[in-house]
Amino acid sequence: MNETQNAYEEIENIVGTKFVSDSEPIRYSYSMNCDFTLQGIPDMVVKPKNPEEVSEILKIANKYGTKVIPRGNGADLTGGSKPIGDGGIVLDVTLMNKILDVDEKNRVVTVEVGISWSELCEQLSNVGIGYYTGSTGPASGFSATIGGGLSNNSVGGGGAAMYGAVTEQCVGLEVVLPTGEIINTGAKANSFRDKPFTRFGLGADYSGIFLGDVGIHGVKTKASFNIYPLPEYRGYATYVVEKTNDKIPVERVTELMIKWQHQRLQLHDFFYYPPGNVKNLISRKIAKSLVDKDIDGGLLYYTTVADTQKQLDYNSMKKLIFKKRKATKSQEGVF
């Protein structure tokens, strides 16, 4: 038997026959993410069910000098969750997908990292007064996992203008180090604390070492986040930003953003697509519902949340927007 077969058997003894595979179709399917870069076919794919199994797998990988690629749901666009070149173990964490605790007093949720952003927010919306994670993951959050988002420093699925990247809401992690040691970061690293509630304290921010690390510093197995009550009122609008005699669209958007900050409007999210991107979306027939063919400029989209209608009206960007013209059906206006 060669070393790969030895490693396979030892891993099979840990996780059980059903949860490891070296069959060709499985190995090929795990040689891909959503992107087409850096294709490599792993030797095997394993689906651990808990951190202890992850720990044993990493110890075996160390023994045989085999590379390990942690993987959530493979929505990565930069080759992260598949091997670079053939070989290695793809470690799929998606069986670890439970919500472990919702601490309504401290407003913190603790999850296994294989749950998706949308599943987490869906379940949180049914707890107590109804909660969500504020920054709701990447735009791929219907499939992307918490572990993938934290490893990629994801931002873009909604709420980032108000809450920042998903990593900014993280108050602690459980990580299996490449040696197989299982550690906690944040308040929970203190053995006198049974609940995570903050990431920071005296001493270095050890969570930060694992956030945005694309999985190279260890395998995240649990994560704790701040949660927020679901807002009562929500608003959104899309504008076309045209070029003027003296300013290109991005300069006008920058001006708008400065005004927005000065007036302290509570924006939940804020996207700007420059004219080149908009043309690309139109020519490739992507996002048909968002764009009209006659758009000549950039697209600005924002969302806002509030607890009262009055607050929602105050948050509206309309008052900042000058020279508003007649809108087409999918736009709030042109400026």
Ligand SMILES: Cc1cc2nc3c(=O)[nH]c(=O)nc-3n(C[C@H](O)[C@H](O)[C@H](O)COP(=O)(O)OP(=O)(O)OC[C@H]3O[C@@H](n4cnc5c(N)ncnc54)[C@H](O)[C@@H]3O)c2cc1C
């Ligand atoms: C349609 C679409 C829209 C997207 N929109 C956005 C967006 O708005 N913002 C954005 O940031 N990204 C976006 N992405 C990119 C990508 O989906 C995200 O970065 C997402 O976080 C990946 O999550 P995943 O569970 O699929 O992770 P994977 O693709 O499986 O893994 C991503 C990386 O994290 C590592 N990893 C995964 N789980 C763990 C773990 N438990 N421990 C350690 N390392 C781990 C992997 O090794 C890999 O390097 C988008 C992708 C698509 C296809």
